[in-house]
Amino acid sequence: MMRANLLPQRTATLAFAGLRLQRDDVVAILLGIAVVIVIGLLGVGIETLRAHRYSAAADEAERLVAERAPERERARRLALDTARFQEIDRTAAALRSSGMAAAFAIAQIGNAIPRSAWLESLSSSDAGFEVTGNTETVDTIGATLVAFGKALPEQRTMLVSIDGKNAAEEGVRFTARIAAPATGGAR
Numbered sequence: 562m563m564r565a566n567l568l569p570q571r572t573a574t575l576a577f578a579g580l581r582l583q584r585d586d587v588v589a590i591l592l593g594i595a596v597v598i599v600i601g602l603l604g605v606g607i608e609t610l611r612a613h614r615y616s617a618a619a620d621e622a623e624r625l626v627a628e629r630a631p632e633r634e635r636a637r638r639l640a641l642d643t644a645r646f647q648e649i650d651r652t653a654a655a656l657r658s659s660g661m662a663a664a665f666a667i668a669q670i671g672n673a674i675p676r677s678a679w680l681e682s683l684s685s686s687d688a689g690f691e692v693t694g695n696t697e698t699v700d701t702i703g704a705t706l707v708a709f710g711k712a713l714p715e716q717r718t719m720l721v722s723i724d725g726k727n728a729a730e731e732g733v734r735f736t737a738r739i740a741a742p743a744t745g746g747a748r
Contacts, residue, residue: 645681652683666690666713670739673712678705681734689716689740695732699723702735709739716741 573584582590653667663685670692674680678696685691692709696702702723709718721736 649680649683652685655685666716666739669712670709673705673708675701675704675708677701679732689738691721691736691738693734693736695734697732699725699733702733705735706737709737713739 574581575584575587576582653664667683667685667690670683670690671680674694675696677698678694678701680692680694682693683690694705696705702720706718706720710716716739719738719740721738724734
């Protein structure tokens, strides 16, 4: 003979802090909490990985910027030199159109500059010429002034200023004035 128990089975209950919960409900709650924790940890892990990738990309970009710094500095210097040469060319063109004597004087000034000196600007006025340039050493400034005096013996050459602040990088900057001599004055 077979027997069948048709009475509902008693489910296990747990009591916690005055609450009576069935075992299946506790298991479902714990599984839900575990799923939330796993999803939270996955989210934190994904965001940490993303932040690490962005940080690595930013570090790489900074490295590339730093790596290109010498090239940018060279380009900046070339742009400044180009601007200076364009200014010299404009001045020379204006002086050429003002007469052959001025053009001849500019040519003599340009030819007189020693190899260790370079011209930055040349401006002309009724009083004469103002020359700005750089040299490798202060001694070269003296040689440059003497060369200007020999190139234009009828003019008076004077040193206006010297600036050696960035001598290691840019040389010693000088400004000289080449003017007609004052009456009764020596060169």
